[in-house]
Amino acid sequence: MEEQGHDKDQPAGMDAALWRGMTQKRFSRRQTLGMSGVGLASLILAACGSPSPSKPSAKAVGSSTWWQDQKLNHVVNFANWPYYIDLLAGKHPTLEHFTSTTGIKVNYFEVIQDNASFYQKIRPSLAAGQYSGYDIVVMTNNNPQLGYLMQLGWLIPLDHSMMTNYNKYAGPLIKSPSWDPGNKYTMAWQSGWTAVGYNNQQVKDPGTSIDILFNKKYAGKVGMLSDPFELGSAGLLAVGVEPASSTESDWAKAAKKLKQQKSDGIVAAYYDQSYIQHLKNGDIIVSMCYSGDIFQADLNSNYKDLTLMLPEEGAMLWTDNMCIPKYSQNPLDAMKLMDYFYDPQVQSVVEYYNDYICPVPAAKQELLHPTGWNKAALASLTPSVGLPTSVTANSNIVFPTPARIKASKGYYNFTDQAEIDAWNNLFLPIIQGA
Amino acid sequence: MSSPRPHGARRKGLAPYLLSLPAGLWLLLLFVVPLLIMLSITLKTCSPASGACVMTWQWGELPRVVNQYRSQFVTSLVFAFVATLVDLVISFPIAYWIAFYGGRRKNFFLIMLLVPFFVSFIIRTLVWQFILSNNGVVLSFLRGNHLVPSSFHVLGTGLAVVAGLAYNYLPFTALPLYVALERIDRRVLNAANDLYATRRVTFLRVILPLAIPGVFAAFLLTFIPAFGDYVNQEILGGTANTMIGTVIQNLFLIDSDYAGGASLSAVLLVISLLGIWLYARLLGSRTIEEYL
Numbered sequence: 001m002e003e004q005g006h007d008k009d010q011p012a013g014m015d016a017a018l019w020r021g022m023t024q025k026r027f028s029r030r031q032t033l034g035m036s037g038v039g040l041a042s043l044i045l046a047a048c049g050s051p052s053p054s055k056p057s058a059k060a061v062g063s064s065t066w067w068q069d070q071k072l073n074h075v076v077n078f079a080n081w082p083y084y085i086d087l088l089a090g091k092h093p094t095l096e097h098f099t100s101t102t103g104i105k106v107n108y109f110e111v112i113q114d115n116a117s118f119y120q121k122i123r124p125s126l127a128a129g130q131y132s133g134y135d136i137v138v139m140t141n142n143n144p145q146l147g148y149l150m151q152l153g154w155l156i157p158l159d160h161s162m163m164t165n166y167n168k169y170a171g172p173l174i175k176s177p178s179w180d181p182g183n184k185y186t187m188a189w190q191s192g193w194t195a196v197g198y199n200n201q202q203v204k205d206p207g208t209s210i211d212i213l214f215n216k217k218y219a220g221k222v223g224m225l226s227d228p229f230e231l232g233s234a235g236l237l238a239v240g241v242e243p244a245s246s247t248e249s250d251w252a253k254a255a256k257k258l259k260q261q262k263s264d265g266i267v268a269a270y271y272d273q274s275y276i277q278h279l280k281n282g283d284i285i286v287s288m289c290y291s292g293d294i295f296q297a298d299l300n301s302n303y304k305d306l307t308l309m310l311p312e313e314g315a316m317l318w319t320d321n322m323c324i325p326k327y328s329q330n331p332l333d334a335m336k337l338m339d340y341f342y343d344p345q346v347q348s349v350v351e352y353y354n355d356y357i358c359p360v361p362a363a364k365q366e367l368l369h370p371t372g373w374n375k376a377a378l379a380s381l382t383p384s385v386g387l388p389t390s391v392t393a394n395s396n397i398v399f400p401t402p403a404r405i406k407a408s409k410g411y412y413n414f415t416d417q418a419e420i421d422a423w424n425n426l427f428l429p430i431i432q433g434a
Numbered sequence: 435m436s437s438p439r440p441h442g443a444r445r446k447g448l449a450p451y452l453l454s455l456p457a458g459l460w461l462l463l464l465f466v467v468p469l470l471i472m473l474s475i476t477l478k479t480c481s482p483a484s485g486a487c488v489m490t491w492q493w494g495e496l497p498r499v500v501n502q503y504r505s506q507f508v509t510s511l512v513f514a515f516v517a518t519l520v521d522l523v524i525s526f527p528i529a530y531w532i533a534f535y536g537g538r539r540k541n542f543f544l545i546m547l548l549v550p551f552f553v554s555f556i557i558r559t560l561v562w563q564f565i566l567s568n569n570g571v572v573l574s575f576l577r578g579n580h581l582v583p584s585s586f587h588v589l590g591t592g593l594a595v596v597a598g599l600a601y602n603y604l605p606f607t608a609l610p611l612y613v614a615l616e617r618i619d620r621r622v623l624n625a626a627n628d629l630y631a632t633r634r635v636t637f638l639r640v641i642l643p644l645a646i647p648g649v650f651a652a653f654l655l656t657f658i659p660a661f662g663d664y665v666n667q668e669i670l671g672g673t674a675n676t677m678i679g680t681v682i683q684n685l686f687l688i689d690s691d692y693a694g695g696a697s698l699s700a701v702l703l704v705i706s707l708l709g710i711w712l713y714a715r716l717l718g719s720r721t722i723e724e725y726l
Contacts, residue, residue, distance in 0.1 A: 114688075116688045116689070117687055117688045120485075120687055120688065120690065123484070123485050124485065127484055127485055127486065144482075144483075148482075148483040148484075151483065152483060152484055220585070220587070268590055268672060269590050269671075269672045278567075281564075281567040281568060281569050281570070282567070282568040282569040283567055283568045283587070283589055283590070417482070417483070420482075428689075432676060432681070432684075
């Protein structure tokens with residue numbers, strides 16, 4: 001029943017990336033009167049008598065006894081970002097295989113255009129103590145919304161007894177990550193870099209530096225991301241500061257650099273996911289980008305002009321995380337599906353299409369030498385992907401070396417709402433335009 | 435004779451109120467109440483995390499956002515005004531021609547005018563994005579024939595936004611104009627002719643004055659939605675031409691800044707009401723009913 005409402009979120013037949021463009025760009029987020037927003041929220045929750053998420057109770061949501069009471073409903077509603085799962089003739093082979101082996105129907109919705117606006121969509125239900133309509137949502141670790149969900153007790157702690165594939169195959173990059181120690185609430189979907197993409201026909205001497213984004217030679221043809229955390233981090237890298245260990249005065253320096261870039265007319269626009277369409281259309285020739293998008297486009301024979309560059313200053317490394325929002329109606333089905341993706345055979349099919357950083361290192365061997373049902377699935381995907389599976393398997397973008405991971409940069413970890421507000425007050429006015 | 439009179443008078447006195455009750459309730463529940471809720475939100479403080487709002491009676495939000503987003507207000511006013519003028523210039527001849535020379539096929543021509551608008555607003559605007567993109571049909575052709583410099587682009591400029599607004603709101607201008615021109619009594623034109631008025635004089639001194647309420651209605655019907663529009667700016671605009679509708683949309687849907695968004699919406703509402711008030715003062719409230 002729930003799925004009917006969500007179809008309206010996205011007009012039929014419309015390019016998902018373009019639809020993403022409809023809900024983009026952030027504007028000034030006002031200060032909450034010096035009060036920490038998260039703290040304020042929990043005060044209100046407490047005042048309303050909402051059950052505290054950490055309250056010890058025999059049947060607390062997410063406890064082992066609670067999990068034992070759950071039953072399979074043979075349906076799961078999965079909200080994800082567009083172009084993020086294997087696709088063949090309008091169907092998703094990995095999801096089809098899951099349904100045929102478990103009998104659990106997967107309703108897959110490509111409704112997440114960015115963290116902030118998607119959070120706004122599910123929040124009213126969660127605040128009212130109701131099912132959000134999704135049993136799995138995918139949130140990025142570089143935005144505050146995943147933290148909000150955890151702090152407000154709006155995620156169901158995972159049942160670790162059901163994470164057999166995860167415990168066996170999850171890679172070190174995403175196992176027990178800093179943003180969710182012990183994987184209490186999340187399992188990674190994919191990771192990726194925010195880097196630089198350019199048109200190799202029009203940019204002849206790209207160099208290896210992030211300075212390319214600030215080069216006056218490309219004035220009016222440079223795309224920047226409208227996510228304030230991405231934009232600010234790029235600014236920090238450009239002024240030679242590690243985002244993870246930056247201070248508020250560094251942020252001001254980065255904001256100044258980005259303001260200059262804008263007033264010099266270098267920036268064409270601040271894009272969300274739609275930047276990839278504009279790169280393909282030629283509206284921009286250099287852009288901040290997400291690694292998988294450009295790698296996908298590069299492999300695709302229609303867009304051979306696009307090249308990915310991981311700048312020498314470092315590329316920002318992020319992870320998208322699957323989690324189960326509170327009041328989920330099918331949590332057991334959701335757990336099964338989440339762990340299913342950690343099967344190397346399954347992950348090999350997802351990755352062959354996706355080209356982001358694979359959370360399952362063992363999928364590499366499955367890409368090179370498929371051992372089961374994935375052999376036929378990979379073969380059927382080959383015509384649309386257009387390249388042998390070995391290219392994906394041997395890519396340093398999909399299965400990066402430890403050295404490359406080490407050279408990547410992490411995002412700044414905000415300690416409270418005041419810091420988030422300070423960051424937003426610096427970077428949102430740049431995105432907002434004048 | 436005298437006894438039933440008070441009774442009758444009372445019934446007569448109540449009847450209009452009773453008759454307007456459904457509409458009045460509708461207006462109260464679906465307009466006045468939401469409006470008051472929106473105004474009350476401007477005084478609340480909302481958490482970006484939980485979205486919960488508490489009344490803090492902070493009066494600073496309205497001046498703060500109006501000050502912060504002044505340039506976006508100006509941009510919106512200019513864009514909406516220019517787009518409306520463009521629409522008036524384009525649609526007046528169309529409406530005039532249909533009204534005076536459409537003959538028995540008037541309805542057919544009106545439908546032809548509306549056909550593009552059977553397609554969703556967003557899809558139409560997206561198609562313009564494809565048409566006007568740098569590698570799109572138009573610019574490729576112009577550049578290929580060296581009619582424009584190679585750096586010429588349309589997307590991301592104010593021109594693209596104004597063009598999108600003018601295109602999308604054209605029927606809102608054309609239809610009121612048509613109604614105004616269509617209702618002009620042809621005998622008046624004959625009279626002008628009989629009095630030796632040239633066609634130009636007839637147009638300037640008879641047709642145009644009679645069409646003025648239509649022009650004003652067309653102006654309001656186009657200008658007000660264009661002023662608050664955000665779709666065109668989002669899809670066709672760039673960094674330097676953000677409109678106030680985009681700001682409000684983002685404050686509400688992305689930044690959880692409900693107080694700021696509500697404040698800007700209130701200002702937008704006041705500006706729209708000022709336009710209608712001006713109309714009523716200049717042309718009388720009676721003509722509003724005929725077009726709005």
